[in-house]
Amino acid sequence: MIKQTAIASLMAAVFLSGCTTMDPYTQEQKTSRATSGAGIGAVAGAILGAAVSDGNRGEGALAGAAIGGAVGGGIGYYQDQQEMRLRQELEGTGVRVERVGDDIRLIMPGNITFATDSASVDPAFYPVLDSVALVLKKFDRTVIDVEGYTDSTGSFEYNQQLSERRALAVSNYLASAGVSGVRLNARGYGERNPIADNGSASGRALNRRVEVRIRGTQQ
Structure with a gap:
């Protein structure tokens, strides 16, 4: 019973700590992705910890919840901060x-990114x-x-080639601005x-657009 109470307390702490963030556009409070990620991670970790524990299932669940919450919250928090900075810059x-x-998408309309029928930024x-590169x-x-x-x-083939050239142009520009090419994939x-x-x-x-999808990793 004590272990169950401890697990419940941990879960409550996960959800209550930093549970809201400020939207820089609307100035309204919203649920933090870090809080959601931590909660999901804690639940998954608790289940896994209980399942693999040979001794006390309560202790296994408690340890799993702590680890899972830290991982899930870390990714969510990292992307929360990056999203906020991107919104401010853009x-x-x-x-x-x-x-x-945990993904962030930047949708860049073609009319402000490229001249008509051109793949040059x-x-x-x-x-x-x-x-964008700075962030x-x-x-x-x-x-x-x-x-x-x-x-x-226009033809499907021409549109396909134009979209590839435009994606590559944006990717190359970001690389020239100092973003590591290892992180960039153009398609x-x-x-x-x-x-x-x-x-x-x-x-x-x-x-007519270019989208930049920023995917979080657990590294």
Whole structure:
């Protein structure tokens, strides 16, 4: 019973410590990804610890919860801090910052990133990419996928090649700004995975984009 109480106390501490963060856009409190990650990690660790413990299952669960909570919370906290910094740097630039689990996505519209039908980064966009590179260098325990997309206008083959060239252009720029090339992966998806209706001009404009996906690691 004492061990069960200790486990419950640990779980409560995990969820209550740092359970909210401030959204830099809305200035509203929201649940921290670190808190969610720590909670999930603690639950998984407790189950695993109890399962593999040969002696006292309560002690195994307690130890597993502590380790799992630390790992889960660490990744979440790291990405929380990086997300906050990216939102601050990119506010008002036209680049959208999204969070999906422990991943951060930067959605860069084609109209501010490239000239029409070009794979050369618009010089006016250099300062934005410089700001992204600054944060990526500070938070260097991540893997970065640079993904290019187009609308459905033109042939599938041409769109595929254009998306690949644009993804590579952004990846190369980030590397030239000091981001380690080992962390960068560039890939084009052409007209696949649209996020809007290609039947309208506004929808096609949204589909022409480069996304930078920043994936957290446990290293």
